[in-house]
Amino acid sequence: MLNRLRNAYAQLFTTIRAKLIAIISLIILLSILLFTGISLNLFQTNMSELIKLNNGNNAKMLSDKIEAELRSQGDQLRLLSTLSREGSAVMNAYFKDSSDFLLVADFESLTGGAGKSYYREDKLARLNVTPEQMKSLLRFTDADAKAVRQGQAIIRSLPFSRQSVWLYAVPFNEKGSDRAIAAIMNGDSLTALFGALKSKGTSSSLYAAMMVDSGKKLVAHSDNRKYKAAQEMANHPAVDVAFKKFAQNVATGVQRYSIDEITEYGSYRKLAFGGAAVITTVNEDIAFEAVRWARITIILIALLILMIAILSIYFFSRTISDPLKALVGATQRIRGGNYDVHMEKTSRDEVGELTQAFNEMSDGLRERENLKGAFGKFVNEEVAKMVMKGDLALGGESKIATVFFSDIRSFTSISEKMTPLEVVGFLNEYMTLMVEIVHRHGGVVDKFIGDAIMAIWGAPVTKPNDAENAVLAALEMRQALHKFNQGRGSRAKPVIRIGMGLNTGEVLAGQIGSLDRLEYTVIGDTVNLASRMEGLNKAFGTDILITQNTYDLLKKKFTCIQLHKIKVKGKAEAQRVYAVMGKAGDTKAPKTLAELHKFTGLYPQKNVAK
Structure with a gap:
């Protein structure tokens, strides 16, 4: 096998032209590949860091907006509870102006029954649901009551197939009171907020965002066709890592993972309300699409450069190989005894100098042969040959x-x-x-x-x-x-x-x-x-x-x-x-x-x- 390869190499690279094309093309190709590999590697590394940074910024920006929204909604709930004491007419007037609340209930204690409740009849009618069905979703545990007494808010996803809704409860006072205001919230506002991160003009989203409650269930997602409210998200790599980090008192971070054969970067951030978390993800394949196109472009450019180089080397090598071939032919003619050979000098480089030296050698051999012929007429030819040598x-x-x-x-x-x-x-x-x-x-x-x-x-x-x-x-x-x-x-x-x-x-x-x-x-x-x-x-x-x-x-x-x-x-x-x-x-x-x-x-x- 080795001998076959050697024979194939010897047959393929028998001319200077072939050797020049092979060697220079190999050098150019290796240089381009090395340059491309290093450049793309650095570009991809920088892109990766940039993606992590942008994704982390998205998570921070989104969580800040959500916290501000939750803080505002908590104040509104407390305000509604205060207005309810002024009379139902004032309460209903304010309630109609807020589109985020589907139902609001005032609890003296979360472990007891609900006090007064207010709801939007027109919205419930469009959802074809009764107030009683909505009130049945207001369920709390002793842990929820304890959290309220400690001044913490409660955020929980709700299993409701007709509309994206979620539960939000805040303590009436900062700390020490059992009284709480609970609301069933319209999830459209969160979905719209998350949907703003979706990339435009691509077959799939570059960025995605979601919010999960402390039980690792989905509250809202930017892709509401693929993900549904109250969906279990514990097996999602980004969610799993996020809550493990939360348990270690790490409130924010970035994680690279694969899900459904797609590699993503997930940035997580714990909200200041209800133990919920905001997670933003970026699709690595789409993010590195520019890198792939750059690689393809560089390869095409490299092939173009290589073709131009091969053509250039081919025509340049002819200025070397053609005169050398002519010299080989002339040398063979001289070896056959024809000393009347003269090569035309076509360049001033080393090949031209070689041609000039060949012509001088040919002239010298011709003169020597003439001398030998003349010498042989007067001296024995065998002796003449020995004398000449x-x-x-x-x-x-x-x-x-x-x-x-x-x-x-x-x-x-x-x-x-x-x-x-x-x-x-x-x-x-x-x-x-x-x-x-x-x-x-x-x-x-x-x-x-x-x-x-x-x-x-x-x-x-x-x-x-x-x-x-x-x-x-x-x-x-x-x-x-x-x-x-x-x-x-x-x-x-x-x-x-x-x-x-x-x-x-x-x-x-x-x-x-x-x-x-x-x-x-x-x-x-x-x-x-x-x-x-x-x-x-x-x-x-x-x-x-x-x-x-x-x-x-x-x-x-x-x-x-x-x-x-x-x-x-x-x-x-x-x-x-x-x-x-x-x-x-x-x-x-x-x-x-x-x-x-x-x-x-x-x-x-x-x-x-x-």
């Missing part, structure tokens, strides 16, 4: 090599019948043919000595079959010369015969000459003996002679005829020489010296065969 050390070294000499028979008489131009043309044609054969068999042409050719196998580079290659080259020259002579015989194109001599042994190879001019060659007794072998062909009427040293190496590979020992110049002892007929097993090769004479047209000066 610096692989040919100064001085000499001992090597085992096979030295070859060839010479045209009766060249002086032939050349006398030809013009100088004809002689040069004739020699060039002949030597070109012979040199190609030398090179084809791995030999090195050491020098031309007039019409003679000196070649070497084993220097400057030694190979295990140098002697064999040298004899093979000589045999191929025999066949090539036979074809060369076909159709010849005129003055300008005379038939030619050659003799070839080979010897294998130790030579001293190296660069020999003066400080001004050096020549790579081989010297030594082996060279001298090879030259003597070439000259002996005249006496024996042969074309290829080899020494005993060469014969010992090749006697199983070639068919040779042993000739008489012969005394050669420079050697104290007579030398045994061998005439090469052909490759071992070659049925087309001459079998005898007579057949050889007939094929080559060369005949001995005297009978010297064994």
